[in-house]
Amino acid sequence: MLTTLVLGAGTMGSTHAAAFTKMENVALVGIVDINLAKAQVLAKKLGTEAFQTYDEAVSSINDIDVVSVCVPTPVHKHYVMKIADDNRHVICEKPLARSLSDARSMINYCIEKGVKLFVGHVVRFFPEYVRAKQIVDEGKIGDPAIIRTTRGGVFPVASNDWYSNFISSGGLVLDMIIHDFDYLRWCFGEVDRVYAKSSRARVFEKIEYALVTLRFKSGVIAHVEGTWAHQGFSTKFEIAGKKGLVEYDSAKTTPVVASQKETASNEGVAVPESPMKDSPYFTELQHFINCIHTNDEPVVSAEDAYKAMEISIAALESIESGKAVVLNNKEKEVVL
Numbered sequence: 474m475l476t477t478l479v480l481g482a483g484t485m486g487s488t489h490a491a492a493f494t495k496m497e498n499v500a501l502v503g504i505v506d507i508n509l510a511k512a513q514v515l516a517k518k519l520g521t522e523a524f525q526t527y528d529e530a531v532s533s534i535n536d537i538d539v540v541s542v543c544v545p546t547p548v549h550k551h552y553v554m555k556i557a558d559d560n561r562h563v564i565c566e567k568p569l570a571r572s573l574s575d576a577r578s579m580i581n582y583c584i585e586k587g588v589k590l591f592v593g594h595v596v597r598f599f600p601e602y603v604r605a606k607q608i609v610d611e612g613k614i615g616d617p618a619i620i621r622t623t624r625g626g627v628f629p630v631a632s633n634d635w636y637s638n639f640i641s642s643g644g645l646v647l648d649m650i651i652h653d654f655d656y657l658r659w660c661f662g663e664v665d666r667v668y669a670k671s672s673r674a675r676v677f678e679k680i681e682y683a684l685v686t687l688r689f690k691s692g693v694i695a696h697v698e699g700t701w702a703h704q705g706f707s708t709k710f711e712i713a714g715k716k717g718l719v720e721y722d723s724a725k726t727t728p729v730v731a732s733q734k735e736t737a738s739n740e741g742v743a744v745p746e747s748p749m750k751d752s753p754y755f756t757e758l759q760h761f762i763n764c765i766h767t768n769d770e771p772v773v774s775a776e777d778a779y780k781a782m783e784i785s786i787a788a789l790e791s792i793e794s795g796k797a798v799v800l801n802n803k804e805k806e807v808v809l
């Protein structure tokens with residue numbers, strides 16, 4: 474039996490907590506939120522205990538094996554270090570951190586303390602995305618050449634409106650289309666060069682739209698579209714190879730694509746749903762729990778999470794400078 478504690482009772486905390494209650498041999502022992510009333514509502518629903526601070530939780534519960542960090546991104550580092558200090562395994566929501574230096578410190582600290590650090594890059598657990606990767610790997614579309622992805626919906630509104638504070642969230646490029654960066658890197662290897670444009674520089678009043686072009690070392694080109702300017706929530710991709718194309722559009726094939734809340738006046742981030750028996754979030758968390766039992770490497774490592782952040786940060790740099798950014802900082806040049 475593994476015991477889990479969830480930090481944050483917002484959109485992702487609720488998702489993690491509910492998943493843990495459905496797993497065999499896992500017990501959800503508590504929920505922590507700075508907003509105690511919010512933690513209490515969720516804890517009551519799921520039959521567990523609520524706490525206002527991590528310290529209160531650990532002093533009241535003897536046995537905690539794993540802690541899920543589902544608080545706003547800038548707070549991830551503080552908790553991950555604390556949890557590692559207590560020799561507990563960590564599941565941290567993506568993006569791993571707000572800055573690359575924080576992410577590096579977190580990874581190194583968890584290694585030093587001998588605890589596992591899993592990062593919630595859930596797209597690797599969406600069956601449609603997994604299937605597309607298999608099709609590509611099996612050579613069914615020939616050598617991949619050009620990819621197009623889209624992800625987005627309404628501007629997210631959450632606790633303290635933290636998504637609308639670019640300093641906190643990193644906006645659409647760090648927070649949202651990092652999912653696609655991670656997926657694309659999983660499928661097509663390392664990225665060489667990043668060029669990006671976003672509406673952020675001109676208008677950032679709860680509306681954001683970005684286009685990012687990635688050139689992979691393999692020569693593959695990906696065009697990543699992100700939006701916090703549309704209604705609803707959907708994701709799409711097209712992967713074109715020399716012999717064929719694989720495509721997906723969640724709005725067409727997934728009848729239950731659901732924004733948790735449709736309007737900007739309600740709190741809650743659009744979280745895609747899948748008509749599968751188990752949601753990809755459940756599959757992902759179950760996989761992390763299994764890796765703790767078996768000591769296997771996870772499908773997505775903390776280092777992968779760092780690499781995905783590198784792409785996001787390069788895209789943000791490109792948006793600022795108007796120039797392409799070559800990863801590894803070897804050169805910077807204008808393209809397109």
Ligand SMILES: NC(=O)c1ccc[n+]([C@@H]2O[C@H](COP(=O)([O-])OP(=O)(O)OC[C@H]3O[C@@H](n4cnc5c(N)ncnc54)[C@H](O)[C@@H]3O)[C@@H](O)[C@H]2O)c1
Binds near residue numbers: 484511543548567648
């Ligand atoms: N994997 C995904 O698909 C996905 C989707 C949405 C969000 N996320 C990520 O999950 C994380 C949480 O996002 P969210 O949308 O659930 O946010 P949210 O605002 O809905 O929830 C965060 C909760 O943390 C609480 N909180 C804030 N500071 C705290 C602190 N210091 N100590 C304890 N509790 C604190 C808030 O009161 C709030 O209830 C973010 O890193 C976000 O990028 C991932």
